[in-house]
Amino acid sequence: MIRLEEDAYRGYSLCKMQESDFVFVKSFLDNQRSMLDIIEFFYPYKDEELLAVLTSGCFWGLFDGAKLIATFAIDFDEEYAITLANLINSFYDIGIERVYESSGLMVAEEYRGQGIAKYLLKLACDEAKKRRIAICGVVHTQNVASMSSFFSMGFEMRATWRLSDGYDFIYLLKRFDKAEFDDEGINFQNVLQSKCNCDKIKDVIRVTNTHTKEQNALLFDGYVGVGCQDTEIYFKKKEQNHYEQESTHRCNRIKG
Numbered sequence: 001m002i003r004l005e006e007d008a009y010r011g012y013s014l015c016k017m018q019e020s021d022f023v024f025v026k027s028f029l030d031n032q033r034s035m036l037d038i039i040e041f042f043y044p045y046k047d048e049e050l051l052a053v054l055t056s057g058c059f060w061g062l063f064d065g066a067k068l069i070a071t072f073a074i075d076f077d078e079e080y081a082i083t084l085a086n087l088i089n090s091f092y093d094i095g096i097e098r099v100y101e102s103s104g105l106m107v108a109e110e111y112r113g114q115g116i117a118k119y120l121l122k123l124a125c126d127e128a129k130k131r132r133i134a135i136c137g138v139v140h141t142q143n144v145a146s147m148s149s150f151f152s153m154g155f156e157m158r159a160t161w162r163l164s165d166g167y168d169f170i171y172l173l174k175r176f177d178k179a180e181f182d183d184e185g186i187n188f189q190n191v192l193q194s195k196c197n198c199d200k201i202k203d204v205i206r207v208t209n210t211h212t213k214e215q216n217a218l219l220f221d222g223y224v225g226v227g228c229q230d231t232e233i234y235f236k237k238k239e240q241n242h243y244e245q246e247s248t249h250r251c252n253r254i255k256g
């Protein structure tokens with residue numbers, strides 16, 4: 001591992017994990033996953049996937065002394081980035097070409113609720129901005145803690161995927177592939193709690209997190225998920241920015 005910063009967050013140190021850390025990282029993830037009430041909340045890497053992210057992706061590890069307490073990564077697999085972009089465009093065509101998966105978000109049980117997930121998500125956003133790429137998290141629809149973390153960093157729900165009955169996942173996108181997207185995305189949780197932002201929440205449609213059909217209908221209609229609370233996801237009609245409008249027109253011209 002490469003030590004990046006000694007006192008990176010609340011006295012914890014930040015490292016970039018590497019291929020040689022495979023066994024160490026795998027045992028941290030397996031151990032933490034085995035303690036989850038719902039283990040499906042953390043979709044495990046296949047060995048070759050973990051190795052690939054450690055080797056060619058960006059894999060962060062946060063340490064309390066010598067103890068690994070949290071992980072997060074961006075996978076730079078180009079082929080998968082195209083597959084993810086196609087999936088997102090198939091719900092509502094925004095003409096995006098590549099979307100890189102962010103994965104491996106795990107905070108050790110006794111360290112949760114200290115803002116560590118948000119710190120790691122901020123790191124990933126900074127890296128994505130530097131590289132001018134879009135990133136996407138794949139989250140179980142009942143994993144409110146994880147969804148809240150992504151939504152609170154301005155990620156937008158853009159697609160769904162059903163693994164099997166009762167195991168639905170959502171795709172949460174954050175774009176940095178063009179400079180005009182840098183300031184997009186609001187912290188909806190904050191908006192909901194604030195009395196003076198009623199105009200921002202008046203057009204919001206709430207859907208129970210297990211109602212995939214209704215969610216899909218909204219996504220196909222140009223709505224995006226912007227927040228969640230307990231068992232509900234909040235959708236808002238996306239106002240297309242200039243780049244997306246052009247891109248949609250371009251796609252419609254090609255189709256038509």
Ligand SMILES: CC(C)(COP(=O)(O)OP(=O)(O)OC[C@H]1O[C@@H](n2cnc3c(N)ncnc32)[C@H](O)[C@@H]1OP(=O)(O)O)[C@@H](O)C(=O)NCCC(=O)NCCS
Nearest residue numbers: 105106107112113114115116117118145146148149152189
């Ligand atoms: C999901 C997880 C990474 C969150 O980590 P964390 O460090 O505790 O999260 P943070 O303290 O940074 O909180 C981030 C946001 O989520 C919210 N949140 C955190 N835990 C929550 C919970 N149990 N219920 C509801 N919201 C929660 C926080 O309030 C915060 O939102 P805000 O900014 O709007 O206040 C952690 O619970 C975890 O590791 N879970 C097990 C593995 C997992 O599910 N990984 C995700 C795979 S996609």
